[in-house]
Amino acid sequence: MRTTVGIIGAGPAGLLLARLLHNVGIDSVVLESRDRAYVEHRQRAGILEQGTVDVLRVAGAGERMDREGLPHDGIELRYDKKRHRVDFPALTDGRSVMVYAQTEVCKDLIALQLKDGGPLLFEAEALAVEGADTDTPRVRFRHEGREDVLECEYVVGCDGFWGVARKAIPAELTKVFERAYPFAWLGILADVPPSHDELVYARHDRGFALLSMRSPSVSRLYLQVPEGTDAGSWGDDEIWDELERRFETDDDWTLERGPITQKSVTPMRSYVHEPMRHGRLFLAGDAAHIVPPTGAKGLNLAVGDVVTFARALTYRKETGSAERLDAYSETCLRRVWQAERFSYDMTSLLHRAPDATPFEDRMQLARLERIAGSRAAEADLAEGYTGFPFG
Numbered sequence: 232m233r234t235t236v237g238i239i240g241a242g243p244a245g246l247l248l249a250r251l252l253h254n255v256g257i258d259s260v261v262l263e264s265r266d267r268a269y270v271e272h273r274q275r276a277g278i279l280e281q282g283t284v285d286v287l288r289v290a291g292a293g294e295r296m297d298r299e300g301l302p303h304d305g306i307e308l309r310y311d312k313k314r315h316r317v318d319f320p321a322l323t324d325g326r327s328v329m330v331y332a333q334t335e336v337c338k339d340l341i342a343l344q345l346k347d348g349g350p351l352l353f354e355a356e357a358l359a360v361e362g363a364d365t366d367t368p369r370v371r372f373r374h375e376g377r378e379d380v381l382e383c384e385y386v387v388g389c390d391g392f393w394g395v396a397r398k399a400i401p402a403e404l405t406k407v408f409e410r411a412y413p414f415a416w417l418g419i420l421a422d423v424p425p426s427h428d429e430l431v432y433a434r435h436d437r438g439f440a441l442l443s444m445r446s447p448s449v450s451r452l453y454l455q456v457p458e459g460t461d462a463g464s465w466g467d468d469e470i471w472d473e474l475e476r477r478f479e480t481d482d483d484w485t486l487e488r489g490p491i492t493q494k495s496v497t498p499m500r501s502y503v504h505e506p507m508r509h510g511r512l513f514l515a516g517d518a519a520h521i522v523p524p525t526g527a528k529g530l531n532l533a534v535g536d537v538v539t540f541a542r543a544l545t546y547r548k549e550t551g552s553a554e555r556l557d558a559y560s561e562t563c564l565r566r567v568w569q570a571e572r573f574s575y576d577m578t579s580l581l582h583r584a585p586d587a588t589p590f591e592d593r594m595q596l597a598r599l600e601r602i603a604g605s606r607a608a609e610a611d612l613a614e615g616y617t618g619f620p621f622g
Contacts, residue, residue: 234260234349236544237370237383239357239396241270243333244516244533245389246340246351250290251541253348257548260381261344262355262372264390270353271341274420274493275333277445278303278430278527280618281326283534292339300331301444306616308603309433311596312481315603316429322606322613330430332445333530360386360399364510384511387540389533391517392502400509412499412523412578413585414438415460416453419470423489425450432525432581433477434595439525439582440477442486450489453497455582462494470494499523499578501571506560513540513559520567525581526574531618536563538621566619573615 236252238245241263249259263270279287279300287293304327308315319327344351355374362368363386370381388396424447431442438455445451454473456465471488478486502521507514516533539562543555555562580598584591602608 232260232350232379233382234258235384236260237368237381237386238262238389239360239370239386239394240389240391240516240518241265241337241341241351241353242275242389242391242516242533243336243340243530244537245387246337246344247286247290247292247534248387248389248515248537248541249344249348249351250292250340251286251537252544253344254290255541255545255548257544259349261349261351262357262370262374262381263351263353264356265353267341267353271338272334274495276524276527276530277330277332277443277451278531279329279331279336280527280531281328282618282621283531284329286534286538286621287336287339292336292343295335295339296329296331299335299446300329301447303328303330303429305429307427307429307431308599309431309478309480310435310599312479313603314480314482314484315599317602317609317613317616319613319617322610323617326613326617328527328617330444336530357390357395360388360396360512363399363512366511368511385513385544386511387513387515387537388518389515389537392521394518396512397504397514397518399512400506400514404506404509406505407502408505409500409502410575412501412582413458414455414582415458415499416441416497416524417456417460417462417465417470418451418453418495418497419491420445420493421450421452421489421491422448423450423487424448426485426487431478432577434581434583434599435477435479436583436592437473437477440474442474442478450487456496457585458498460496462496465494467491497524501575503564503567503571505564507536507563508560515540519563520571522571522574523578525577526570526616528570528574532567532570535566535619535621539563566621569615569619576615
């Protein structure tokens with residue numbers, strides 16, 4: 232097989248990149264190791280920044296999102312039984328976010344790709360990227376029981392942290408920056424309407440909690456738990472009791488309970504791989520960087536990466552200049568590091584470390600009081616949450 236851009240991974244980043252390229256007349260082939268059902272049902276992020284929402288609309292993938300997604304104009308911070316709402320549009324010249332699950336983004340983009348896009352091969356396992364530093368990189372892959380080769384002009388690795396793309400960059404050329412956190416998130420899906428119409432981020436002496444949602448009838452909630460926790464070790468009533476404690480307020484707000492349909496534990500880490508480009512191989516999303524989920528940045532960072540690549544390749548097509556492709560890694564990393572900073576700040580603001588001292592507890596409360604009492608501090612949070620500019 233031969234194409235202009237070989238895309239490894241049919242998550243939202245790979246699928247969106249294929250759509251952006253299709254819309255400017257650049258052909259691509261998408262290789263995905265899993266089957267379609269798996270891709271359309273794996274639970275991941277659910278918060279779309281303003282820039283991501285805008286890109287999906289321009290790409291032609293915004294119709295169902297606009298119909299079924301939940302626009303959010305703010306979040307609520309809770310601490311010391313207090314409540315403070317951060318008004319995004321008032322602090323960011325009108326920017327907001329959208330609650331729309333990654334699974335739904337993938338469904339929309341898959342439907343578009345199969346309708347009028349280039350080849351999308353499910354159960355096509357990428358085995359290796361070869362010749363990344365040449366003008367003719369190749370992706371060796373296995374599909375329908377046999378090995379094949381995809382010959383490309385460019386390869387974009389959207390294949391996650393465990394994929395093969397990053398392994399094609401020589402170790403002596405790379406730098407890795409990472410931090411592991413001594414806690415995790417116990418997440419649940421529950422068949423109960425959300426108890427608040429916006430996300431609630433709670434700092435508590437017992438640990439962090441987050442109230443989120445997947446739809447008007449399905450709640451998504453999280454508890455900070457020790458690293459290595461087994462989700463099955465928590466009973467349903469125990470989870471609801473702990474959530475009630477951590478969301479407690481001085482007013483009459485109550486947490487509605489319902490049947491828990493899913494439990495999972497998400498480890499917390501920060502990771503950046505530099506560079507994000509080697510020759511004609513470009514890394515995007517989790518293949519290059521991971522953020523703790525506190526700042527809702529993972530999916531949105533991946534979108535920023537593929538938008539940057541699509542713009543750079545379009546510029547090459549229109550002008551003949553590779554200047555923007557050459558600057559891909561540097562351009563993406565500026566945004567990546569700001570998102571890493573924001574996610575780290577949100578994590579350290581709201582989570583209680585296992586060895587936290589009374590001084591550190593008071594510092595967290597002081598930081599939260601500063602956000603609640605200073606428009607400048609509040610605006611900094613709102614700008615980071617609604618998203619940093621692409622490119």
